[in-house]
Amino acid sequence: MFAIENLRMTFVAPGNVVVNAVDGISLGIGTGKLITLLGPSGCGKTTTLRCLAGLERPESGKIVIADQTVCDTENGLFVPPSDRGIGMVFQSYAIWPHMTVFENVAFPLRVARDRKYSANEIKERVLRSLDMVRMSGYETRPATQLSGGQQQRLAFARGLVREPQILLLDEPLSNLDAKLREQMRVELKQLQTRLGITTVYVTHDQSEALALSDEIAVFNFGKIIQRGTPQEIYRQPKSQFVADFIGSANFIKGRVKDVQVADHTTLVETGHGLFRCIFGQAVTAGQDVLVSARPEDLMLSDKPPGDGFNAFTGKISHRVFLGEVVDYLVDAGDGEVRIRSKPEAEFQIGQVVHIGVSPQKCVALPS
Amino acid sequence: MLARALAIFLRPRNLALMACVLIAGWLVFVPLAALFYTAFTEDTGFGPGPASLSNFVQAYSSWHIVRLFGNSLIFAAGTAVLTLVLGGLVAFVVERTDAPLGPLFHSLALLSFAIPGLLTSMAWIFLLSPNIGWVNALMKEWFGLKEAPFSIYSMGGMIWALSSHYFPLAYLALGPALRVLDVRLEEAALVSGARYWQVMPKITLPLLRPAILSTMLLLFMLGMSSYEVPRLIGRPARIDVFTTEIQAAIQNAPPEFGISSALGMTLLLICVVAVFFYRRATRNAEAFATITGKGYMPTRIKLRKWRWPVAIAIMALFFLALGLPLLTLVWQSFFRNLAQPFIGSTSPATWENYEFILRYPIFLDAVKTSVFLAAMSATLVVVLTFVMAWIALRAAPKSGWVLDSLAFTPIAMPHVIVGAAVLFAYLMLPIPVYNTVWIILIAYVTLYLPYGMRFISSGLTQIHKELEEVAEVSGARMRQIFLRILLPLLAPVLLAAWIYIFVLAVRELGASVFLVGPGTHVLGTISLTMWEEGGSYGAVSALGVIQIIPLIMIVAGLRWLELRVQRRSEAAAAKAQAVG
Numbered sequence: 004m005f006a007i008e009n010l011r012m013t014f015v016a017p018g019n020v021v022v023n024a025v026d027g028i029s030l031g032i033g034t035g036k037l038i039t040l041l042g043p044s045g046c047g048k049t050t051t052l053r054c055l056a057g058l059e060r061p062e063s064g065k066i067v068i069a070d071q072t073v074c075d076t077e078n079g080l081f082v083p084p085s086d087r088g089i090g091m092v093f094q095s096y097a098i099w100p101h102m103t104v105f106e107n108v109a110f111p112l113r114v115a116r117d118r119k120y121s122a123n124e125i126k127e128r129v130l131r132s133l134d135m136v137r138m139s140g141y142e143t144r145p146a147t148q149l150s151g152g153q154q155q156r157l158a159f160a161r162g163l164v165r166e167p168q169i170l171l172l173d174e175p176l177s178n179l180d181a182k183l184r185e186q187m188r189v190e191l192k193q194l195q196t197r198l199g200i201t202t203v204y205v206t207h208d209q210s211e212a213l214a215l216s217d218e219i220a221v222f223n224f225g226k227i228i229q230r231g232t233p234q235e236i237y238r239q240p241k242s243q244f245v246a247d248f249i250g251s252a253n254f255i256k257g258r259v260k261d262v263q264v265a266d267h268t269t270l271v272e273t274g275h276g277l278f279r280c281i282f283g284q285a286v287t288a289g290q291d292v293l294v295s296a297r298p299e300d301l302m303l304s305d306k307p308p309g310d311g312f313n314a315f316t317g318k319i320s321h322r323v324f325l326g327e328v329v330d331y332l333v334d335a336g337d338g339e340v341r342i343r344s345k346p347e348a349e350f351q352i353g354q355v356v357h358i359g360v361s362p363q364k365c366v367a368l369p370s
Numbered sequence: 371m372l373a374r375a376l377a378i379f380l381r382p383r384n385l386a387l388m389a390c391v392l393i394a395g396w397l398v399f400v401p402l403a404a405l406f407y408t409a410f411t412e413d414t415g416f417g418p419g420p421a422s423l424s425n426f427v428q429a430y431s432s433w434h435i436v437r438l439f440g441n442s443l444i445f446a447a448g449t450a451v452l453t454l455v456l457g458g459l460v461a462f463v464v465e466r467t468d469a470p471l472g473p474l475f476h477s478l479a480l481l482s483f484a485i486p487g488l489l490t491s492m493a494w495i496f497l498l499s500p501n502i503g504w505v506n507a508l509m510k511e512w513f514g515l516k517e518a519p520f521s522i523y524s525m526g527g528m529i530w531a532l533s534s535h536y537f538p539l540a541y542l543a544l545g546p547a548l549r550v551l552d553v554r555l556e557e558a559a560l561v562s563g564a565r566y567w568q569v570m571p572k573i574t575l576p577l578l579r580p581a582i583l584s585t586m587l588l589l590f591m592l593g594m595s596s597y598e599v600p601r602l603i604g605r606p607a608r609i610d611v612f613t614t615e616i617q618a619a620i621q622n623a624p625p626e627f628g629i630s631s632a633l634g635m636t637l638l639l640i641c642v643v644a645v646f647f648y649r650r651a652t653r654n655a656e657a658f659a660t661i662t663g664k665g666y667m668p669t670r671i672k673l674r675k676w677r678w679p680v681a682i683a684i685m686a687l688f689f690l691a692l693g694l695p696l697l698t699l700v701w702q703s704f705f706r707n708l709a710q711p712f713i714g715s716t717s718p719a720t721w722e723n724y725e726f727i728l729r730y731p732i733f734l735d736a737v738k739t740s741v742f743l744a745a746m747s748a749t750l751v752v753v754l755t756f757v758m759a760w761i762a763l764r765a766a767p768k769s770g771w772v773l774d775s776l777a778f779t780p781i782a783m784p785h786v787i788v789g790a791a792v793l794f795a796y797l798m799l800p801i802p803v804y805n806t807v808w809i810i811l812i813a814y815v816t817l818y819l820p821y822g823m824r825f826i827s828s829g830l831t832q833i834h835k836e837l838e839e840v841a842e843v844s845g846a847r848m849r850q851i852f853l854r855i856l857l858p859l860l861a862p863v864l865l866a867a868w869i870y871i872f873v874l875a876v877r878e879l880g881a882s883v884f885l886v887g888p889g890t891h892v893l894g895t896i897s898l899t900m901w902e903e904g905g906s907y908g909a910v911s912a913l914g915v916i917q918i919i920p921l922i923m924i925v926a927g928l929r930w931l932e933l934r935v936q937r938r939s940e941a942a943a944a945k946a947q948a949v950g
Contacts, residue, residue, distance in 0.1 A: 058839050084842040091843040097836035101858045110854070111844035147939070161844065171843075 004201055005055065005169055006031035010064035012050055024050045025061065026225035032218060034069075035199040037192075039212040042222030043248070049173060051222075052205045056091055056171055057084035069168035069201075085114075090162030091171040094178065096154045098146045104157055105142040108132055111165045132160040135194065152183050159191075163198070170195075170202045176211060188214055209249045213237060221245050241283040243368050246295040253301070253340045255294040259286050259367065269367050274337025275315035279362035286367055293370045298343040300364035303331065303350060308359025319354050333358065382848070387766055387773075390758045394776040397816045400799075401791030402783075405631050405638075408794045413628030417798065425628035426635075434610075442611040442637075445528055445600070446593030452533040453589045454582070456691075457540020460684055464541070465548040468670045469681045476545075477929050478688050479538030483870075484921035485692070486877035487535055487598035488897055489914040493695030494531045495603065496702055496907075498522035504698070504710030511713070523607035532599045534691035536592060540585055547581030584651040591644040594637065595784030597880035602901070612637040613786045617883055620790065627794060634787050645782040696918065703911035723912035733913065736891040739807055743892065744875035747814035748868045754815075755822030756864065759830050760856070764838070777823035780816050785880025788813050793884045805887035813881045818871045825870065829863030862935055869928045873921055893917055 012025040025047045032038040040048035053059040055066060057073065060081060066074040068089070073082040090111075099107055108129045112120045120128070133139050136156035141149070149157060155175065162170060176184045176191075192215050195202050206212055212219050213233040221228045221236065221244075229241045240246035243254065257273035269286055271278045271294055280294055308314050317335035324346070331342045331350065335358070342358065350356055409426070412419035429435065460479070464472040497505050498520045506518035521527055551574070559573045560566070575582075597613045605614055612633060619630035673680055701711050704719045727733050758777055762770030780788065792813040796803050803809040837859070841851045857864075879894035886895045897917070901910050 056839075056843055058842070084839070085845045085847055087843075088845075089843055091840060093836040093840055095834055095836050097834060097840040099837060099841075099855060099859075110841065110846070114841075114844065114846040114850050114854075116845065116847075158840075161840075165845070 004032060004034045004069060005203070006067045007051070007055065008065040010051060010054055010061050010066070012054065012059065012061045012064075023047075023225045025054065028064075028225070028227060030220060030227065030230075032201065032203075034201050036217040037195055037202040037204060037215055038218045038220060039204045039206060039216040040220050040222055041206060041209060041212040041249075042228075043207060046222040047225040048205045048207075048222045052171055052173055052203060055169075055203060056089055057082060057087050086116075088117075088165070088168050089171055090165060090167035090169070092155075092158045092162045092173065092175045094174040096158040096175075096178075098149070098154050098157055100145075100147045102146055103142065104133070104138065104144045104146055104149070105129055107146050107157060108160045108164050111161065115165065128164055129160075132164040133157075135163065135198075136160045151179055152187065155179060155187060159194070163200075168201065170200050172202065172204045174206050175204075177206070177208065184211075191215065213249070221248065223248075238364075238366075239281065239283045240295060240366060240368065243293055243295070243370065246366065246368060250297055251341070252295045252297050254368075255296065255338070255340070256370070257292055257294050257367075259288050259290045259292055262286060262288055268362060271367055275335055276313075278313040278365055280313075280365040280367040281363060282367040284369055286369060291370050292367045295366045295368055296340075296360050296364060298330070298341040299328075300360055301340065301342040301344075302359045303333075303342055303344050303348070304357045304359065305350075305354075307357045312359035312361060313365060314357060314359045316355060316357055319350050319352050319356060322350070322352055384766075386757060387761050387769070390754070390761060390773060391776065393754060394758065394773065394819065397812070397819065398776060398779045401788065401795045401813075401816065404795035404798060405634055405787070405791040407798075408627050409631035409635050411628070413626065415624050418628075425632035429629045429632040438610055438612060438615060438633075439636075441525070441604075441609050442594060442640075444525060445532075445596075445604075445609075445611055446590045448525070448529040449532045449536065449593035449596075450586050450589040452529055453536045453540045454544075454586055456533060456537035456687065457542075457585075458544055458582075460537070460541040460687070461544040461548050463680055463684050465545055466671055467673050467677075467680065469673055469677050469684070471681045471685065475541075475684060475688065477926075478692070479541050480929050481922055481925055482535065482538040482692055484873055484877075484925040485535070485696070485918055486879070486894065486897075486914075486921075487532075487596070488602065488877075488879055488894060488901075489699060489918060490535045490692075490695050491531055491599050491602040492901060492910065492914060493699045494522050494527070494534075496698045496911075497695060498527060502708055502710075502907075504713055507710050507713050522603055525609060527607075528599050528603050528609060531603055532593060532596055534695075536589065537687075537691060539592075540589060543585040543588065544578075544581055547578055551577055580651050584648050587644050587648040587651060591641050591648070591782075594640055594644070595786070595880070597784075597786055597883075601898070613784060613880065616786050616790060620793075620884065630790055631794065634790055637784060638782070638787055641782045641784060641787075699911050699914050699918075702907055703915045704908070706906055706908040708907050723906070723908040724916070726909055727912045727916060732891055732896055736893050736896045739890060740876050740893040743807060743810055743814055744872045746811055747818060747875050748871040750811075750815050751818045751822040751871055752826070752864055752868050755819060755826050755867075756860070759823060759827035763827060763830050764835065774823070774827070777819045779820075780818075781820040783817075785817060785878065786884070788817050789881030789884030792816070792881070805889065807890050810882060810885045810890065810892065813885055814875050814878065817878070817881060818874060821871055821874070822867055825863055825867035826860070829860055829867075833859050862931075866928060866932065869924060873924055876917070876921060 007028060007030045010025050010028040011023075014022045014024050016022045028047070028051055030038075030051070040051060042048045050059060054061045054064070054074070055068070061074065061076060063076045064074065065072065065076070068087060072080060073087050074080060099110070102110070109125050112125045112128060130139070130142070133142065136159050138153065138156050138160060141153070146154070146157065158175070176187055179187060188211060204212075204215060216233055218230065219233055219236045220230045223244055229236060229245045231239075236245065236249055240249065246252045246254075255273050255275065255278070257271040257278065259269055260272050260277070261270040263269065267281055268279050269282055271280050271292055273294060278294055286292055302308065315335055317333035317340065319331055320334045320339065321332035323330040327346070328343050329346045329349070331344065333340050333342055333356065340358070408418055410421060410423070412422040412424055460475060463469050464475050495503070497503050500506060500518035500521045500523065503518065503520065503522065506520055509515055509519045522531065555577065556569050556573055559569045564572065595613065597617070600609070600611045600614045601617075604611060616630050616633045616637065619626040619633065698711065702709055703723055704721070706717050706720065706723065755777060758773045762773040783791075792809060796809050796812070803812065833856070838851055838855055841855045846854065876893060878892070879898065882892050882894050883898070886892060897910070897913055900913060
């Protein structure tokens with residue numbers, strides 16, 4: 004497990020602008036879980052990870068890794084990265100080019116200070132580690148003669164060889180091509196579950212975050228905007244930023260008419276009529292809101308949808324065939340909406356259509 | 371609070387930072403302070419007296435100073451222009467045309483570093499002196515001329531002697547700019563409707579302007595600081611420049627330290643201004659972000675049937691500028707008296723010059739001293755700048771500019787200035803190094819700090835920071851990261867820097883002339899003494915050849931090593947691509 008309390012760090016950007024890279028972050032997760040720090044570049048996710056590793060010294064805050072306090076600015080405590088017992092994989096893989104595959108993996112054992120490893124033990128552990136990432140047989144290969152995917156596996160083997168308390172991953176898949184990335188994603192999740200190792204994963208790729216995480220923390224401007232399971236983050240975004248950054252969404256302007264606390268829904272007056280919505284963050288009657296609805300949740304039909312659906316009509320103005328799905332742009336009078344639907348039912352440009360969406364898929368967000 | 375501040379101060383990396391700042395600061399500022407102090411105090415003949423401007427009055431009140439200015443500026447500017455034209459020509463042919471032999475020209479350009487400027491100056495005298503120059507003698511014989519058609523003892527001769535030695539430098543400086551210039555920028559102009567002849571002045575040259583400007587400034591500064599050519603060629607021709615006057619004032623009896631440093635102020639100022647603009651130009655060069663190597667496909671001008679003629683013309687330039695002087699020196703070294711190739715000598719060819727030099731005790735002494743000094747200064751500079759570069763780039767990037775600027779300051783200090791300033795400083799300070807090799811060592815380390823810093827910090831920026839961070843995260847301590855990660859990765863760079871500084875130090879003259887004493891000789895100063903005090907032409911030439919051969923072998927070895935490393939990493943990359 005790990006826990007971060009009230010972490011703060013500022014940078015002085017060119018022009019003497021002080022940037023709050025990390026602005027009072029508190030974060031933690033239980034043993035064996037994988038948490039993803041997700042956000043656009045410059046949001047503070049990597050700085051948080053580097054503070055966790057000890058590669059950056061925070062201005063204030065406390066960090067606990069596996070019940071050991073490694074950083075506490077109040078007491079002037081700072082454990083250097085070498086003594087934190089962590090494994091880390093960098094975006095560039097950082098494979099040492101002057102060593103063989105074997106030596107790269109053996110390095111953490113050779114420099115270990117908590118105990119001395121015998122040559123046999125080193126060999127056994129390195130081979131086990133390489134086997135884990137399916138790199139057996141490459142031991143004597145110079146590290147420079149590996150493909151990108153192999154370097155990636157090697158970096159994981161090196162990060163795991165000490166059986167660390169916590170594994171830190173800094174955008175480890177972003178340098179791979181799309182196909183390999185998807186394959187590695189599956190392998191990574193399998194490996195992490197099998198080893199039961201607490202993992203912190205930094206990425207700006209929302210699909211990676213959704214696929215891998217037990218929990219996601221969405222970062223922006225040095226703050227955590229929202230935390231939750233992938234389902235919560237995707238289904239119940241609490242802000243326009245989260246709804247927009249994870250997946251894509253239509254935003255429909257409206258005003259709250261009525262809040263029903265009992266079933267956690269609200270009625271919103273929009274340009275397309277009255278919408279029943281759920282909400283993640285409390286709203287009050289009369290408040291201006293945005294109703295977020297994902298394109299794949301909007302249903303197209305030539306008949307009006309049944310009771311209980313929010314419904315409106317529009318005219319197809321654009322149509323893009325993507326193979327497994329078809330994307331439509333529908334002119335609904337008060338602005339255009341994007342709709343993603345299965346290619347079975349086809350609609351033609353200019354056709355007038357009925358659009359329906361379940362209230363559970365409409366989220367009212369404070370605007 | 372105080373304890374916390376002290377604890378931060380006592381962190382090893384901060385202590386190392388302080389130590390580096392102190393050492394580099396001492397090396398750079400103590401001599402400069404001594405130079406200023408000597409300049410702005412009265413010269414009593416027994417060291418500096420009370421504050422006074424009398425040195426400036428004396429140094430700058432005669433008409434001679436106008437000539438000094440004129441000569442120095444014309445010499446430096448002329449050298450810069452001629453060098454740039456010759457070097458630019460080579461760079462253009464090697465980088466932008468499909469003429470063959472490019473790698474050979476690159477190697478030859480690097481080899482030119484090995485040749486001491488003193489010896490090329492001597493060689494040009496053997497070639498183009500009105501009295502003893504064999505080219506002149508040959509011309510007279512062939513065309514029945516009464517007068518020698520060339521004279522090395524002229525401003526033109528001086529400019530040629532220096533330019534022929536430095537043009538490879540201009541090629542090496544301009545080459546990379548021409549190489550990474552994105553051809554698509556030119557193609558975009560052509561596609562936009564520009565004619566071929568419009569692309570050069572409207573696109574190519576403006577894009578290259580920062581590179582051209584910075585190279586010009588660098589060459590101007592080298593011309594200003596040059597000592598060998600003005601000493602050997604300028605002095606007999608009565609063409610004085612600042613460097614020679616600064617040194618001459620010290621050799622007067624009694625030595626005029628005050629006047630020497632007052633003249634030094636001007637030279638220093640000119641160089642500081644040049645460096646200021648140089649750094650500004652190079653900084654702007656980085657701002658031209660369009661000139662990147664990314665996705666660049668080299669398209670070279672196709673010379674067709676002119677490929678070989680152009681290559682041969684460039685070869686001829688190298689032969690004329692570097693080969694001919696070297697061969698002349700070698701030829702002369704086998705004869706005791708003046709021996710003009712194609713003309714003949716009064717004595718037969720012999721090995722006796724070499725036998726004489728190799729048994730000459732002062733020569734053996736000087737070899738030992740020079741090699742010791744070169745090895746020591748190379749080692750000290752490499753160690754010091756390795757630590758400085760690492761701190762500047764990694765440990766304390768915010769205060770790194772202090773170390774960076776400190777290490778680069780000597781770039782603006784010509785060798786004669788460093789020589790004079792170090793001399794004055796240790797005459798005043800109660801540190802007994804005067805008249806020993808140690809004072810020369812101090813000067814050499816100061817002189818070569820910038821070169822070490824350049825090499826090592828650019829080498830260090832090539833090494834991704836994450837390679838060190840992952841070692842740290844893996845449990846390695848500072849010492850282990852240095853020994854197991856940084857040192858092996860940087861070894862080729864450190865070795866190259868060491869060899870480069872070693873070679874430069876062996877051929878050093880401008881600072882050494884101030885600092886050698888009765889008991890200490892270096893190769894540069896004994897060659898100069900032998901030349902000026904009437905050693906035989908043959909002995910002097912043999913002395914030169916004996917110096918040049920090992921230097922050329924060292925530089926050639928370095929080049930060979932570099933090419934091997936390059937080829938190996940290319941092969942590795944290709945292999946990786948194959949398995950990927």
